[in-house]
Every structure is written in structure tokens, then in C-alpha cells.
Amino acid sequence: MAVGRVLRNRTAGLFLAAVVVSGFGSSAMRLAAGIWVKSLTGSDALAALALFAVWLPVLFGPLLGAVADRLPRKPLLVGTNVVLAASTAVLALVRVEGRVWLLFAVFVLYGCLSVLMDSAESAVVAGAVPAALLGDFNGLRMMANEGMKLVAPLTGAGLYARYGGGAVALLDAVSFALAAGLCALLRVRRTAPRAPMGPGGWTAGLRQLWGSPVLRPLVLAASATMLCAGLNGATLYAVVDDTLGHSPAYAGVLSVAQGIGSVTVGLLAGTLMRRLPGRVFPAAGIALFGVAVGLRAVPSDAVALTACALIGAGLPCVLIAALTAVQRETPDAVLGRTAATADTLIMSPNAVALGIGAGLVARVDVGVLLPVVGAGAVLTASALLAGRPGRGVPGGPEVAADA
Numbered sequence: 001m002a003v004g005r006v007l008r009n010r011t012a013g014l015f016l017a018a019v020v021v022s023g024f025g026s027s028a029m030r031l032a033a034g035i036w037v038k039s040l041t042g043s044d045a046l047a048a049l050a051l052f053a054v055w056l057p058v059l060f061g062p063l064l065g066a067v068a069d070r071l072p073r074k075p076l077l078v079g080t081n082v083v084l085a086a087s088t089a090v091l092a093l094v095r096v097e098g099r100v101w102l103l104f105a106v107f108v109l110y111g112c113l114s115v116l117m118d119s120a121e122s123a124v125v126a127g128a129v130p131a132a133l134l135g136d137f138n139g140l141r142m143m144a145n146e147g148m149k150l151v152a153p154l155t156g157a158g159l160y161a162r163y164g165g166g167a168v169a170l171l172d173a174v175s176f177a178l179a180a181g182l183c184a185l186l187r188v189r190r191t192a193p194r195a196p197m198g199p200g201g202w203t204a205g206l207r208q209l210w211g212s213p214v215l216r217p218l219v220l221a222a223s224a225t226m227l228c229a230g231l232n233g234a235t236l237y238a239v240v241d242d243t244l245g246h247s248p249a250y251a252g253v254l255s256v257a258q259g260i261g262s263v264t265v266g267l268l269a270g271t272l273m274r275r276l277p278g279r280v281f282p283a284a285g286i287a288l289f290g291v292a293v294g295l296r297a298v299p300s301d302a303v304a305l306t307a308c309a310l311i312g313a314g315l316p317c318v319l320i321a322a323l324t325a326v327q328r329e330t331p332d333a334v335l336g337r338t339a340a341t342a343d344t345l346i347m348s349p350n351a352v353a354l355g356i357g358a359g360l361v362a363r364v365d366v367g368v369l370l371p372v373v374g375a376g377a378v379l380t381a382s383a384l385l386a387g388r389p390g391r392g393v394p395g396g397p398e399v400a401a402d403a
Contacts, residue, residue, distance in 0.1 A: 006136045006270075011128035011186055015121065016137075018182040019144045022081070025088075025175025026114075027152035036165035040100055053104050057111035058347050061119075062205050064112060065340025068119035069333065074186055077124070080117045081180035084110065088176065091169035115340060122339035124186065126327035132274075134324045139269025142316050146262035205337030209345070214329050218282060218322040219342050221384040225286050225318050227349035228377040231369070232293045232311070234357025238366045243299050254308045261312025269320045283381040285317020290377030297370040318384075322346065 006012050037050040057064065068076060087106050129137050159167045209215045240250050265272075265285070273281045292310035295303055322342060330338045360369060 006129070006133050006140060009129055009133070011124070012133075012137050014182050014186055015125060016140055016144055018081075018179040019141055020148065021182065022175050022179040023145050023148040024152045024155075025172035027148045027156070036160070036168075037100060037103060039165075040103075046100070050103065050107060052351075053107035054111045054114075055347075055351055056108060057115050058344055058351075060112075061115055061340035061344035062203065062337055064115045065119040065205055065337035068116055068123065068336030068340065071120075073120045073124050074183065076120045077117060077183040077186070078180050080113045080120075081176045081183060084113050085173045085176035085180065088169050089173035092166035115343065118343065119336040119340040122323070122327055123332065123335040126330070126335060127332065128187075131328050133270065134327050135273040135320065136270025138320045138324050138327075139266045141266075142269065142320055143263050143266025146259050146266060146312070146316075150256060150259040150263070204334045205339070205341035208330055208334055208338045209326075209342060212329055214325055215322075215338075215342070217279070217384055217387045218318065218325050219345055221282060221286065221380055222318045222322045222346045223349050224380045225289065225315065225377060226346055227353045228290070228293065228373050228380070229315055230350040230353025231357040231360070231373045232296070233350075234354050234361055235296070235366045235370060238361050239296055239304065239370075243297065243366060244301060244304055245299075254304060257305045257308040258312035261309040261314075262316050263312075265313040265316055266320075269317070272317075273321065273324070279321075279384050279387075282318035282321035283384045285314040285321075286381035286384065287378050288314030288317075290314075290374040290381065292374070293377060294371040294374030297367045319346065 007016070037046050087109055091103060091106055125137060126134070156168050156171070159171060209219055236251055236254070240246050240254070244250065269281075276284065289311055292307040292314060295307040295310075298304070298307075323339075326339050326342050327335070
């Protein structure tokens, strides 16, 4: 019933539609980016750098979130989608190696505008969706994102193989144009004009996170979990090759299993957050993720597929809980900065851990590394449960009566 109420909310429904539309093109583009650069240059390093260029702006989340707090949010959402549509359409011009610089320029712009848009979206959703349904909405948003990852990469790979990178870029441009149209239909609550930001104003999000007994432990737990997720992700091809004895293409099968787990938990997240006390929902998800990471060391296809599905189900729990808490606990005036800062603190460890993990995989057997990483995640879950409960996780039993 709660999911039905979310879908009947006009703003929530339009947002979810925009997530599905733009997420399809984005997922297809992220897959094609590295392949495109590799085919133009022949360089593995530049191909890896293409994905890094997309993620680099996450490190500047607090600054970009400050922009989201200064500008009217509906025009910002429409405008960023329009600019993304235009910039990705330009990529259709990239057909020779001499224009690879244009690819990287657009990838960095793509990352910056995505961070800016995510900050504005969090603020608009917090003002439009009833507080008791934010967990359901964020779960459905996660489900939509992960669902697109199950089908979009195949579409992107097929388009690239048949028509080249320009076709994938045009698909992405169309998806952002449609998302801009959906955002233009939103009815956004008007807010009072904001005073000019004073010196150091961009740090307001960090102060909000650190000063909150609800937000601080959730964001720290999510950050530690994403560190473990990065180390786990770095072992993917070692597990596929050395542990399971398959070709690298088998990684796609494991990714589908993980996506199915994420889609499932996204659908159930709101209900679970209401029925489980306090921090149990995010802690249980982290613990499930940790156990599943350890199971990946077992040389069995059935165990590997089950473990990936459990990772997909467990990993999003703390992310959904943290985002919901930020939306419910943060004043509107600093919500953009707080959401962007939380995203930076949570996602940056994943990128760092991928680099560290690449070095560890070359020196440490995955049969040893994976159980250690899994144990680290389980310890993170224990620390989250053992911490001072504060007011609990927003969306928990205290709001069940409203749902």
C-alpha cells in the first residue's frame, strides 16, 4: 500500500519516470565510454580514465551542492538535463582519435551536472514526498536505477557494436531530453529567497552531517561499507578466472544476479525500514553484504551467483537509509549541500578502494582477501548497532502509523 501511495504522488511518479528514462541512457553510456576510448586510442589506461572522469566530480560534491542550494530547483533540474542532452549529443562528432579530448571534457561535465542534479533532486523530493514514504520512494528509486543496469548495458553494447559510440551518445541525449520534459511538469514547493552564502558556506553540509546523532553514524557506516564494496569489486575478474574458472564474460552473469538482488530490496526497503527497529535495517544489510563477500571465495558457481544476489540485496540498505535520513533530518536551506557532501563521503571510498584493491589482488589470494573484507563489513554492521541509537533511522517504526 505504501508503494501505491508513492506512485500516486504526482511528484514522486514523475521523478521515478525521469530516473528510469535518464538512467537507461546513462547506464548505456557508462559502459560504452571505456570501450569507445579504447577503440579510438588502443590504450587500456585511457579507457579506465574515461570512467574515472565521470566519477571525479563526486569529490567536489560540497561545492556543487552549494550551487544547488542557491538556485531555484525546478529550473535547475530542467536546465541540467537540457545541458546534458546537448553535451552528449555533441559526442556523436567524435569519430577520430584526435577528438578524444572532447570525450573527456564531456565526461567531466557529465559528472559535474549529475552531482548537481542529484543534490537538487534530494531537496525537491524531501519537500514533495511525505516523510513517512521517503524510504519507499528511495527504495523504488534504487530499484529503478538497478533495473536499468540489467538491460541498458546490453543495449549500449549492441548499439556500439552496430553503429558506434555516436549512436549511444544520441540515445543518452534523447533520454536526458525526455527527463527534462518530465522535470518541467513537476510542481515544486516555492521557498523563500535565500540570503547570499557567506564565507565557508559550502561546509554547512559537513557540519550538518557531523553534528547530527542520526546522520553521522549512518554516513560513516555507509562510507566504510563502500570501502569494502570497492575492495570486493576489484576482485571480480580474479574470482571469475581463478576461483570459478570462467572467461571474463561470465562477470556479466554475476552482475545480473547482483542487479536482481538490488531490485528486490529496492521494492521492499520502505516496508522493512518501518518494521525493523532503529538501525537494524542498514546494519542487517551491511552484515548480509559482508557474509556474501566472504562466500565469493568458495569455488562454486551456485554459491557465487547466490553471493552476488545477496550482495545486491545487502549493499543498498545502508545507502537507502542514509539518503532517507538526510532528506528527513536536514533543513531545506542546506539540503543540497548536505546531500552532496554525504554522497562524496559515501562514494569516494569506493573509488579509492578500487585502486587499492587492484594492487592487493596482485599480491594476496582472493581466498584470503575476500573473507577479510567480508569480516570488515560485518564489524561495521556491529559498530552501527552498538552505537548510540539517537532517534533511530527515519522511516522506522516511529513513523509506521503514518504509512
